[in-house]
Amino acid sequence: xxxxxxxxxxxxxxxxxxxxxxxxxxxxxxxxxxxxxxxxxxxxxxxxxxxxxxxxxxxxxxxxxxxxxxxxxxxxxxxxxxxxxxxxxxxxxxxxxxxxxxxxxxxxxxxxxxxxxxxxxxxxxxxxxxxxxxxxxxxxxxxxxxxxxxxxxxxxxxxxxxxxxxxxxxxxxxxxxxxxxxxxxxxxxxxxxxxxxxxxxxxxxxxxxxxxxxxxxxxxxxxxxxxxxxxxxxxxxxxxxxxxxxxxxxxxxxxxxxxxxxxxxxxxxxxxxxxxxxxxxxxxxxxxxxxxxxxxxxxxxxxxxxxxxxxxxxxxxxxxxxxxxxxxxxxxxxxxxxxxxxxxxxxxxxxxxxxxxxxxxxxxxxxxxxxxxxxxxxxxxxxxxxxxxxxxxxxxxxxxxxxxxxxxxxxxxxxxxxxxxxxxxxxxxxxxxxxxxxxxxxxxxxxxxxxxxxxxxxxxxxxxxxxxxxxxxxxxxxxxxxxxxxxxxxxxxxxxxxx
Amino acid sequence: xxxxxxxxxxxxxxxxxxxxxxxxxxxxxxxxxxxxxxxxxxxxxxxxxxxxxxxxxxxxxxxxxxxxxxxxxxxxxxxxxxxxxxxxxxxxxxxxxxxxxxxxxxxxxxxxxxxxxxxxxxxxxxxxxxxxxxxxxxxxxxxxxxxxxxxxxx
Numbered sequence: 001x002x003x004x005x006x007x008x009x010x011x012x013x014x015x016x017x018x019x020x021x022x023x024x025x026x027x028x029x030x031x032x033x034x035x036x037x038x039x040x041x042x043x044x045x046x047x048x049x050x051x052x053x054x055x056x057x058x059x060x061x062x063x064x065x066x067x068x069x070x071x072x073x074x075x076x077x078x079x080x081x082x083x084x085x086x087x088x089x090x091x092x093x094x095x096x097x098x099x100x101x102x103x104x105x106x107x108x109x110x111x112x113x114x115x116x117x118x119x120x121x122x123x124x125x126x127x128x129x130x131x132x133x134x135x136x137x138x139x140x141x142x143x144x145x146x147x148x149x150x151x152x153x154x155x156x157x158x159x160x161x162x163x164x165x166x167x168x169x170x171x172x173x174x175x176x177x178x179x180x181x182x183x184x185x186x187x188x189x190x191x192x193x194x195x196x197x198x199x200x201x202x203x204x205x206x207x208x209x210x211x212x213x214x215x216x217x218x219x220x221x222x223x224x225x226x227x228x229x230x231x232x233x234x235x236x237x238x239x240x241x242x243x244x245x246x247x248x249x250x251x252x253x254x255x256x257x258x259x260x261x262x263x264x265x266x267x268x269x270x271x272x273x274x275x276x277x278x279x280x281x282x283x284x285x286x287x288x289x290x291x292x293x294x295x296x297x298x299x300x301x302x303x304x305x306x307x308x309x310x311x312x313x314x315x316x317x318x319x320x321x322x323x324x325x326x327x328x329x330x331x332x333x334x335x336x337x338x339x340x341x342x343x344x345x346x347x348x349x350x351x352x353x354x355x356x357x358x359x360x361x362x363x364x365x366x367x368x369x370x371x372x373x374x375x376x377x378x379x380x381x382x383x384x385x386x387x388x389x390x391x392x393x394x395x396x397x398x399x400x401x402x403x404x405x406x407x408x409x410x411x412x413x414x415x416x417x418x419x420x421x422x423x424x425x426x427x428x429x430x431x432x433x434x435x436x437x438x439x440x441x442x443x444x445x446x447x448x449x450x451x452x453x454x455x456x457x458x459x460x461x462x463x464x465x466x467x468x469x470x471x472x473x474x475x476x477x478x479x480x481x482x483x484x485x486x487x488x489x490x491x492x493x494x495x496x497x498x499x
Numbered sequence: 500x501x502x503x504x505x506x507x508x509x510x511x512x513x514x515x516x517x518x519x520x521x522x523x524x525x526x527x528x529x530x531x532x533x534x535x536x537x538x539x540x541x542x543x544x545x546x547x548x549x550x551x552x553x554x555x556x557x558x559x560x561x562x563x564x565x566x567x568x569x570x571x572x573x574x575x576x577x578x579x580x581x582x583x584x585x586x587x588x589x590x591x592x593x594x595x596x597x598x599x600x601x602x603x604x605x606x607x608x609x610x611x612x613x614x615x616x617x618x619x620x621x622x623x624x625x626x627x628x629x630x631x632x633x634x635x636x637x638x639x640x641x642x643x644x645x646x647x648x649x650x651x652x653x
Contacts, residue, residue, distance in 0.1 A: 051638050164562045168517070171555045175524065178548045187532045187544035190524070217582065221575035223611055386613035390604035390622040397588075397600060398630050402640045407592070414585055421578075426513050426568045444547045451541030 003345075004126070007353025010055060011361055019056050023063035024362050028369060030064065031071025032377045033388065035219050037084035038068035038268075039431075042328040043207040044392070046335070047399035054336040055351055059358035061332050065325045066118055066308050066362045069268050070370065071377065073110040073301055077103060078378050086268035086304040089276035093289060093296030100292060109238050109246065109294050110301045111370035117254040117302035118363035121309025124258045126356045130349075132317040133342040141449035142461040146470035148443045151264035151320040153474040155432040163478075165428045173436020174443060176201050183441075184448045196408045203331035205400040205413040206437055210430040211328075212396040213417025216389045218424060223385065238294070246298035249279045257303035261310020267323025268304040268311075275303025309359060316340050316352055319442065324431040327438055334438075335403070509570055514563040521552040521559075528552070580610050595645025601627045 010016060023045075030041035042061050049057035072087030077094035090110060097106040139147070155170040156163035179190040180200030191197040238246070253275035260271040279299025280289045289296050311322030312329075319340040321327035333340050344352050400413035420430045454460040461467045528545040562568075584606055591599035605623035613619060634640040635651070642648050 048638070162562075162566045164558055164566050168555055168558045168562060171551055171558065175521075175548065175551045175555065178551065182544045184541070185532075185534050185538065185544050187534070189531055189544060189548065190527060213585075217578050220578040220581045220611070221572075223577060384613065384618065386608040386611045387618055387622055389611070390607045391626045393607070394600050394604055394626055394630050398634055401596075401642070402634055402638065405640060407643060410592075411589070414589065418582065418585070425570060425574070426509070427566075440551075444542075447547065448541035456541065 003349035003353045006350040007355075007357045010350070010354035011357050016056055016059060016358070017361075019052075019060055020063050020358055020362055021365065023060040024067045024365050024369065027064035027067030027362075028071040028074075028366065028373070028377050029380050031068030031084055032074045032380050033383065034075055034079075034081045034381065035215055035385075035388075036068075036392070037072065037086075038065050039324040039328055040211040040215060041068050042325050042332075043204070043211045044395050044399055046204055046207070046328060046332050047402040049332060050335065050403055054333075054338055055354045055358075057336055058329065058332055058338075058351075058355055061329045062308075062312070062355055062359050063362040065329065066305070066359055067366050067369075069304055069308055069325075070111070070114040070118070070301070070366050072304075073114065073297075074107065074374055074378050075381055077106045077110065077297075079381055081381075084268070086272045086307075087300070088269070089272045089300040090297055090304075092276070092300075093291070093293045096290070097292035097294075097297070102292070105238065105242070105294075106292075106297055107374045108371065109242060109297045111367060111374070112238055113246070113250050113253075113298040113301040114305040114370070115363055115367040116250050117257055117304075117306035118308060118366075119360065120251075120254040121258045121261065121306035122356060122360045122363060123309075125309040125312050125359070126353070128262070129313045129317045129352070129356075130345045132313060133345040136318055137342040137346075139342070139466070140464075141446045141453055142464050142467045143470070145443065145446035145450050146461065146467040146474070147318065148320065148439055148446060150470045150474045150477065151314075151318075152436065152439060152443070153477040154264045155435060156478055162427060165426075166432045167478075169423060169428045169430065170432035170436040173433040173438075174440035176206070176433075176437050177440025178444065183445060194408065196404075196406055200441070201412060201437070202404065202409055203434075203438060204335065204403050205409040206416045207328055207331060207434050208396045208400045209413040209416025209418075210420035210423075210433060212392060213413060214420030214424060214430060216393055216396075217417065217421040219385060219389055242294050246294050249282070249295045249298045250302040252278060252282065253299045253302035254306040257306030258310040260303070261307035261322050262313045264314050264320045264322060267325065268307040271307035271310075272300045272304035276300045305363070312355075312359070316344055316355070317342065321435055321438065324434065327431075327435045330438055510567045511563070513568040514559045517559045518556055521555045525549055525552045577610060581607060584610070592643075592645075595647045596643050597627050597631055598645065598647050600630075 026045065027038070027041060030036045031038065041064050045064060046061065049060055052060065069084060069086055072082050072084030073090045073094065076082040076087040076090040077098050080091050080095040082088045082091055094106045094110065097103070152170050152174070155166045177200065179197055181188050181198050188198060256275050256278060257268070257271040260274060261267065276296060276299045279295045280286050283289065283293070283295050285293065307323065311326040314320045314322045315326040315330055319330065321330045330340060338344070338348065338351070396413060397410055400409045401407065403409065423430055423433070450461060451458060462471065528548045531545040533543055533545070584603055588599045588603040591602050601623045604627065605619055608619055608622050631642065635642065644652060
């Protein structure tokens, strides 16, 4: 309770409030720009936070996460191009509604649904993260190792890319994490005599490369895309009839989004897809979906925003990122010398609750900004791509350099960008690479500690109930889908025979 | 569109490159120092990288069979040019870091079809200079000395 109130009191600091307002505005701009999303934005702005106090730095990153996720709806509704992948399903009904002259209503629905989803998920975050941390407090290295393996196995189910390719990308990230001095034995690995590599490959330059620079190369092939723009006259709040129609959808999607967000590695994109599909499944008028149904917008937006709070639960309580953007925030925590995990709620509880309250504040703030500023923010889509991406490159490179003031980090960012581009071209998602890089060190450390603890008999991990539970979850994450499809395929003919 | 031979090539080239890289990494790990049993902390320094490299090779072979790499289109010409410009950027950093950024930004904008002088001035001078002063004065970051930065640093 003390930490709860201390976290709230942190918002009385005018400089933190000012930072949050700026970060929220920046996040909305980033989310509204096609090609940039919350993950890229957080990765690009992470170097700007290095001189800040940890609370301010992480609050800024979470503010960008929340507001950019919301802002993807602006371009989804007005130009039929989702600002972020999490808003892809918002296009399906938002744009048709805008085309029939109801852009303001569509944006109003998106803003209100996002706010409710975001606020509800932060409440869950405040309640669930300390409980989860308490449960994990007594985890020994074998349990942590099994949990980290489970977190990595969830990469297989990330929406973008195929399962086997996602796992390869994740394993590649883990491999990158082995570069540098081995913490257990002080042996140098893959440093090739470069002293700068002794501390390993930095998270930040790799993230700037795979999320920012690779996107520049992707955008280079989309220069001829012409987007239709809808002019909005005014934003208005949804009517009483709209609320009566969508409130169940908002609550359902908020619950779905929060739950999906809590699952390691899953994020707002998966949440919005499930939220939209469930909204359609439960609707009494499913035929209206795709033609401008208010429930379609509410289902997608409530789910994607509630996933932000959900994703922070495993990130802070276990040190396992709940989404790609949470992985960047996790990197930010590490850069600032903080150790996410169960001890955060015993040793740095005030810090954790300051972050929760900052997220709550930002979610409420973009209700105001979204309703009164969406028309203005929509204008950022007019920024020519020829201005935007050269500027993004400059920020990316300078940001990569700034953290350690090392040219090696610039080359790492550039190489990561090129590698990331070709990975995406060949169907590999870059998200697992980033998450693998972050979790790789922890994975090896926990494995080493487990081997010491279990007298080098690794199979004893399977005799520990909690470790076994996580390994079973891992097996389900890896093979459950195939088993389900096999089972489903076998059942289909039976079903048709029965009919 | 790419022709079938090129698609076929990438289907096998990508797994081959991954396997060769991992085999190379494995080979490098054989040169890592080994700890005597008394100093060993559960696993040898080479064990974990070897485990991961082996796993990647296995997954790649699986991928080549069940989910091969498929690409529909060639890499766009402007993407190749953008890649070359990144190489040019790397070379120009030898003269000056911010000169390299400015040259890259202007050339990229030109290649991507921008012809308006105010816009080119914006991306080639205003943005790099703004970012330089933001980081130099705001965050006290020292950039590598070069032809332009030395004018400021003296």
